[in-house]
Amino acid sequence: MTETSMHAFEIRDYLRKELMPHFMCPGCGHGIALRALLWALYELDIDKNNLAIVSGIGCSGRVGAYIDANTMHVNHGRPLAYATGLKLARPDLEVIVITGDGDCLAIGGNHLIHACRRNLNLTCIMLNNEIYGMTGGQVSPTTTVDRFTTTTPFGNHEPGFDSCKLAAAAGAGLVGREITLQVPALKNLIKEGITHPGFAFLEVISDCTEIYGRKNELGESPEMMLSQKASTRSDVYGNSVDQPFRPNAFETGVLTRNDRPEYADAYKQHMGRIMAASN
Amino acid sequence: MSTSTSAAVKREARLDTAVAEPTNVLIVGVGGQGVITVSKILAQLCLQNKLKVKQSEIHGMAKRGGAVFSHVRFGSEVYSPTIPLGQADILLALEWAEGLRWLSYLNPDSGTFISDTQMIIPPFSCRDRERGATSNYVHRTLDQVKQHVPNAFAVDATGMATELGNPRTANTVLLGMLSTALDFTVEDWQAIIAQSVPPKTLQVNQKAFVLGREWIQSDKHIAAREHVEEATPPAAPMVDNVVVDLEITEAWCKGCDICVKMCPERCLVLNSNEIVELTDPDACTGCRLCEWLCPDFAIAVHVQKIETTVAEHR
Incomplete structure (x- = not known):
C-alpha cells in the first residue's frame, strides 16, 4: 500500500452525495464497512458501470443504496437469489451482495447455503451486528448468548451461528471475517474476496450502538469496537502462544479456501454438452 | 468568651481551609519509566511534612510504552483526587510527547512545564512508513510550548543521567528540578530519595538530584539554551516533510x-x-x-x- 494511491482515493467519487448524510445511527459500524468496500473497489480499479450491488432488507440493505453504481434493493433474505440470476445473465458484471446477519442467516439462510454450494463467482459481504436494528432490536441468529434484545427480555438462550463455519461447510470458495476497527485489513479482505474466482463469503463484525449496545450496556461505539478487537484473533497469530488462553476468540482474516469448480463455467460446459448432443 | 464567638472562629477556620487551594502536580510519562515511583516519592514527602495528599493514577493500559499519568494534590485539605483541567501548577513529563499531550491541564497563567526531551516513539507512529522516512511523532518545539505557559523547561535529563553513569536516574534529575518549584527543604528531599531508591544507587541518585536542582537554579538553562534546543525533538524534518x-x-x-x-x-x-x-x-x-x-x-x-x-x- 503506497501513500500515493491512498491519497488519490476520494470516497465521494463512489457515493450518491445527494443521499448523504446516510440514515445510519451515530457510531454504526456499517459506514466503516462501506468505506472499506469502496476503498477496495477503488484499489481494484473496478468501473462503476460494470459494478452491480445487490442488497436485501435491514440496515445493511440500505448500505448498498448509497453507492453510486448499479444497485438493487430486493426482497428480504433474497439478495443472493437475485445476484445469482444477475451474474448468470450478465457474467461481465462484478456482482457484490451486501446483507446482514438476519437477512443472510435467518430469512435468507437457505439461499446462503445454496449459493455457497453452487460456488458462483459472487462476493457476499455479511454485516453482522448481532441484531435486527431497523425493526427495533429483535434477536437475530448471531446474537450472543445472555444478551438482551426486545424479544429476549430475560436474555438470549439460543446459541448463535458461526456463519463462517456454516459457509465453509456449505462449500463457499473463500470464507473470511474481519472487524470494522481494522479498516485496511478489512479492505484487503474484501479485495481478496472480489478477486477470488468463486463464491466469497465475508463476515464483517459491525456494531449496533444505539439499539444493541445501549440495551446491553456495551458502551458507545469506540468501546464496542475495542471489545470486538479483544474478542477476535487475527489469522496472523493463528498458532501463537496466546491461543490456549482465548479458546473462544473469533478468528479473523481469510479462514477457508475451497478449491472447487466455479458454477458459471460448469454451467456453460454443461450447456455446451447438451447443445452438442442435441445438434 | 461566649460559645457563639468560638463557633464563629471555628467556622472561619473551616472557611480558611476550604479556601486554601491544594498544590497540583501532574506527572506524566510512558509505561515503564517510573511515573508511579516519582509520584509516590512526592506523595510520601508531603505526608512526612504533615500535609494532606491525594494521589491517583491511570496505568491500566500502560504495559511498556503506553501512556501513564499520575495526579498528586497536596495542601492543608484536599477533596478531589484528580486535577481539574487547566489547574495543574506543575506538569512534570518524563517523555516529551506525553508532556505536550497534557499541556491543557496546566494552569495557563502560572503553570510550570518541566519535561525530559527523551523521545519514546510509539509503534503506531512508525506504521506504514517508507524506509528512511521520519516518524509521525509530535513536532512542536519548546518555543511553541512557551506560548501556552510562562515557565517551560525542556531538559535532556536522560542524557545528564547517562553522563552520571546511570541513565535510570533521569527521574531523579527531574525531581531535582521539581524541588525548586515546591516548598520542601533539600534535606527532606534527599531523605525521601534515600528511602525510596535501591541502596546501591543512592550515591548516583543524590548526585542526580543535585544536578537537576542546580540546573534550574543556576543560569545553566539559559546558558545551555542552545543545547536544549538541540535536544528538543526535531521540528524541521516533519514540518518540511x-x-x-x-x-x-x-x-x-x-x-x-x-x-x-x-x-x-x-x-x-x-x-x-x-x-x-x-x-x-x-x-x-x-x-x-x-x-x-x-x-x-x-x-x-x-x-x-x-x-x-x-x-x-x-
Missing part, C-alpha cells in the same frame, strides 16, 4: 465520538453542537485513523508530501 489538512464535513457528522476517542494524539473534540472539531492542528500527524473510522465519511485527511531526500533530512 508532510503537510496535513483535515477536512471536516460538518453536515455529515453525527457526533458519534469514534474519532475523538480513537485519535492517538487526542487533537479532536466534539464542540457544543456535537460536531467534531480539530482543536490542535499542530498535534495532528496525519495518521488517517479518524478518516478510516468515521462511519459518516465526515473527515477527509489530505496529506501533502513534500519531496525531500533522506539525506536532506539528516
